[in-house]
């Protein structure tokens with residue numbers, strides 16, 4: 031299970047103080063009490079959004095304070111309320127109060143709002159205390175402090191993008207180049223035995239999450255190699271990158287590899303096979319026969335699939351690939367086309 035964690039400190043605004051004041055009017059010897067109330071402190075809300083999928087933004091920015099209420103003034107003028115603030119989190123975030131370790135909120139859908147810390151009430155000014163028998167109260171209340179809490183946020187990381195392909199296709203190498211994940215990489219098949227998740231940082235706290243899974247081979251759906259059980263980790267991704275080695279290192283034909291993997295995906299789950307797929311030709315730094323690249327490109331295009339050629343080792347095409355994925359994920363957002371609440375690892 032991959033869990034993203036962030037601890038945040040939140041502080042709602044304090045209430046403004048009330049004030050003691052009296053009217054001073056010409057020809058009115060003893061003006062009445064006129065001290066206004068303090069304003070209410072701003073609240074701290076936490077809200078779920080589909081525009082985030084990690085807690086990275088909060089790790090860089092752990093303190094969140096709402097504005098305090100202004101103090102009351104004479105002439106019965108109340109202080110202005112402090113503005114609320116909202117901390118955004120991805121859907122799937124659970125909020126724990128570190129003081130009690132209690133789960134205080136569980137964000138299960140988009141646009142849920144949770145009042146995490148309440149602003150302090152403003153204090154009453156002396157005008158508030160006037161009664162027929164106490165016509166000149168000479169006191170006011172101070173504002174109440176806003177709530178202050180330390181919260182632990184936890185999110186099960188969900189993969190937006192899956193990497194599929196034969197063993198040795200370069201899946202782990204790619205994730206190590208585009209994210210901070212550092213999986214084991216080696217020139218023998220089935221190096222990856224457990225899925226790895228990597229967070230691709232697009233800047234501006236925009237991210238997407240990639241799952242690197244073990245390689246598939248012909249007959250995986252019948253148990254060959256490591257079988258196909260781990261495909262459940264990419265069952266609910268939004269799109270998959272299908273990596274095909276086009277160098278001659280593989281000793282196989284790229285178009286056949288492409289067909290084999292698609293057959294295995296189809297056997298595992300027809301809906302997985304229909305998931306948008308970007309075909310990624312890998313290891314083009316070692317391309318010895320350009321025909322291997324062009325025939326795969328042609329085949330992908332005939333199947334109506336996008337195609338891109340990269341070398342993770344030489345850093346060719348990887349930036350373009352990341353931008354392309356980011357763009358496609360962005361287009362899918364809110365389109366209603368995908369019912370992806372991606373699966374947890």
Ligand SMILES: Nc1nc2c(ncn2[C@@H]2O[C@H](COP(=O)(O)OP(=O)(O)OP(=O)(O)O)[C@@H](O)[C@H]2O)c(=O)[nH]1
Nearest residue numbers: 197198199200201202203217220221222245342343
């Ligand atoms: N020349 C070249 N070699 C690469 C490139 N990317 C990966 N390799 C090599 O290919 C071999 C396999 O790479 P991995 O990233 O471990 O492949 P994988 O798809 O994760 O393999 P499994 O985990 O076994 O499924 C390693 O020896 C890598 O160094 C590349 O862009 N160019």
Ligand SMILES: [Mg+2]
Nearest residue numbers: 201202221222
């Ligand atoms: Mg691997």
